[in-house]
Amino acid sequence: MKSVSVGKPTKASYVSHSLCDLLGVRKLFTLVNNFYHCTxxxxxxxxxxxxxxxxxxPQQRLVxxxxxxxxxxxxxxxxxxxxxxxxxxxxxxxxxxxxxxDWVSMSDIKNLMVExxxxxxxxxxxxxxxxxxxxxxxxxxxxxxxxxxxxxxxxLLERIDEVDHGQFISFMDxxxxxxxxxxxxxxxxxxx
Numbered sequence: 001m002k003s004v005s006v007g008k009p010t011k012a013s014y015v016s017h018s019l020c021d022l023l024g025v026r027k028l029f030t031l032v033n034n035f036y037h038c039t040x041x042x043x044x045x046x047x048x049x050x051x052x053x054x055x056x057x058p059q060q061r062l063v064x065x066x067x068x069x070x071x072x073x074x075x076x077x078x079x080x081x082x083x084x085x086x087x088x089x090x091x092x093x094x095x096x097x098x099x100x101x102d103w104v105s106m107s108d109i110k111n112l113m114v115e116x117x118x119x120x121x122x123x124x125x126x127x128x129x130x131x132x133x134x135x136x137x138x139x140x141x142x143x144x145x146x147x148x149x150x151x152x153x154x155x156l157l158e159r160i161d162e163v164d165h166g167q168f169i170s171f172m173d174x175x176x177x178x179x180x181x182x183x184x185x186x187x188x189x190x191x192x
Contacts, residue, residue, distance in 0.1 A: 132150055
């Protein structure tokens, strides 16, 4: 890892670094950096080389690395899920419905989605057309729509789970369970 000198530390930078230590950002940075270099070294260069940038602060590098790596992971997952005939947001809806095990309102689905989607209704329409979910309107308020995972939707998720068993997330094998928990906890703290 290349270090960049940014001049004499100021009181503000000490406070900034102390706050980052408190939040665990330094540990997160180390985890992201190790993950990125271990998993991507044959596929990608370091984030500095990839983005042709010299970051002035580790926190800037961390944010860029998180966003870049999230995009890289999203692309991998999109490629993985494509043969099953659904998109990543549709997969997310199916997983929400499987977890609920019963009817779920569209407003709750929108709130539970990993990536919030303004077109969740259109995504649900496509899942209904594919017979992967069932739709029902509320009897007391016709504006409220509920979805439930169909038998075909459950079978599709089972097929995905069988194929996914270790294949899609195998690149995460370089991260220990403890590192994964720490990384996830720090991300939770960053979101506050």
